[in-house]
Amino acid sequence: MNILLLGNGGREHAIAKTLKRSPQNPKIFTFANAKNPGICKISEEYEICSQKNFGEEDGFTHLKKFAEENKIDFTILGPDDPIGAGAADSLLKVGVKSVGPLKSLARLESSKSFTRNLLEKYGIPGNPEFKVFISMEGMNKFCEHLEGNFVIKDDGLCGGKGVHVSGDHFSTLQEGLRIAEKILKEHGKLVIEEKFIGQEFSLMYFTDGNVVKPMPVVQDHKRAFEGDTGPNTGGMGTYSYPENLPFLTAQHLEEAREITEQTMRALEKECGSKYMGIMYGGFIATKKGTRLIEYNSRFGDPEGLNVLPLLESDLVEICLGIINGNLSEKEVRFAKKATVCKYVCPEGYPSNPVKSAEITIGDVPKNVEVFFSSIDEIDGKFTLKGSRAIGFVGIADDIFEAEKLAEKACNAVSGPVFHRRDIGTKELIEKRIEMMMNL
Numbered sequence: 005m006n007i008l009l010l011g012n013g014g015r016e017h018a019i020a021k022t023l024k025r026s027p028q029n030p031k032i033f034t035f036a037n038a039k040n041p042g043i044c045k046i047s048e049e050y051e052i053c054s055q056k057n058f059g060e061e062d063g064f065t066h067l068k069k070f071a072e073e074n075k076i077d078f079t080i081l082g083p084d085d086p087i088g089a090g091a092a093d094s095l096l097k098v099g100v101k102s103v104g105p106l107k108s109l110a111r112l113e114s115s116k117s118f119t120r121n122l123l124e125k126y127g128i129p130g131n132p133e134f135k136v137f138i139s140m141e142g143m144n145k146f147c148e149h150l151e152g153n154f155v156i157k158d159d160g161l162c163g164g165k166g167v168h169v170s171g172d173h174f175s176t177l178q179e180g181l182r183i184a185e186k187i188l189k190e191h192g193k194l195v196i197e198e199k200f201i202g203q204e205f206s207l208m209y210f211t212d213g214n215v216v217k218p219m220p221v222v223q224d225h226k227r228a229f230e231g232d233t234g235p236n237t238g239g240m241g242t243y244s245y246p247e248n249l250p251f252l253t254a255q256h257l258e259e260a261r262e263i264t265e266q267t268m269r270a271l272e273k274e275c276g277s278k279y280m281g282i283m284y285g286g287f288i289a290t291k292k293g294t295r296l297i298e299y300n301s302r303f304g305d306p307e308g309l310n311v312l313p314l315l316e317s318d319l320v321e322i323c324l325g326i327i328n329g330n331l332s333e334k335e336v337r338f339a340k341k342a343t344v345c346k347y348v349c350p351e352g353y354p355s356n357p358v359k360s361a362e363i364t365i366g367d368v369p370k371n372v373e374v375f376f377s378s379i380d381e382i383d384g385k386f387t388l389k390g391s392r393a394i395g396f397v398g399i400a401d402d403i404f405e406a407e408k409l410a411e412k413a414c415n416a417v418s419g420p421v422f423h424r425r426d427i428g429t430k431e432l433i434e435k436r437i438e439m440m441m442n443l
């Protein structure tokens with residue numbers, strides 16, 4: 005079987021490694037915009053194209069040619085940009101199905117207003133109070149109505165930088181309005197919504213548009229520095245427990261599943277075709293229950309790094325179930341283990357990262373999975389490229405053991421790098437539990 009993998013980050017390295025464990029022994033053909041030394045090693049062919057060709061509709065010609073030349077059976081779409089631009093539609097034109105939604109369905113992630121309106125139109129629970137704006141008219145009044153506790157979301161994809169939360173990213177209503185004005189000038193549309201208080205969690209589902217099958221629940225850490233301080237990043241690290249996260253109840257997960265199932269059905273009614281791929285819900289457990297922060301149309305990065313190594317079922321079979329609409333017949337089973345993922349990043353990341361500096365990777369303990377991301381390797385020498393460099397995932401029966409493993413692996417890296425030491429520690433997790441108890 006020939007599988008096309010689109011993308012070259014840590015998430016795609018995790019997908020590639022999981023495919024390689026398949027008893028069907030598939031060949032992987034990677035279409036990327038940069039080299040990933042980990043994916044390169046396990047790919048039959050590794051095609052690097054320009055940024056434009058990678059993520060833009062105009063450039064999908066190159067992608068289609070690569071798929072045709074390599075007689076691809078199906079594609080797994082990694083990053084949000086090409087998914088939002090319609091990579092699945094382009095590949096379908098040359099007869100290649102994708103694990104990843106068509107452009108119209110991908111609005112689930114690529115348009116925040118689309119998803120809020122969809123949930124409202126179909127009476128799906130989980131939405132905040134919200135309004136979509138294309139001008140400043142009425143915005144002041146609505147923000148006052150929300151008593152100054154609001155979130156501003158750029159309507160489109162912004163590489164994780166499109167969300168501004170009162171109290172975190174701005175402190176007064178006037179400051180918030182200035183941010184909104186800037187977004188409107190640049191992108192023309194935004195959503196203002198009620199701010200939720202609670203604990204966030206990521207819950208990803210495989211779906212063929214008929215059923216949803218959940219992966220283990222994960223918690224991400226978006227802020228660059230310890231204690232959840234500093235600028236937002238793509239995600240500094242994540243953890244999962246063998247069962248549920250300790251500050252969530254089974255009810256929280258059940259509500260998330262209900263929201264996702266209803267959204268899957270609403271998408272088909274709205275768009276006229278089934279959503280096939282990953283539905284990744286960013287949820288928040290509030291004192292009134294589970295609420296939806298946003299959906300993404302792909303595996304999370306780092307979340308995918310936590311869950312894919314635990315997958316005991318065959319990812320190739322799951323993908324076939326997704327694209328052929330018989331996912332209900334496929335087994336989706338994960339090992340009941342704890343995981344802690346920590347990303348090693350260049351000093352200065354995300355605002356002013358060190359680039360081109362050499363790093364060395366010492367001994368990584370057993371039971372740690374290594375996923376390369378923004379890093380190059382030439383003749384055995386590793387250099388930083390400016391974004392999250394290596395994701396280390398400790399896997400153990402116990403979360404704190406998994407944390408120690410990930411920490412040990414991060415400390416084996418020498419060079420101008422840093423990571424968040426607090427992810428997966430007892431101190432940090434206890435704070436989260438206490439916060440939920442207080443709520």
Ligand code: GLY
Pocket residue numbers: 224238239300303304305306307
């Ligand atoms: N973990 C954040 C993301 O994948 O968007």
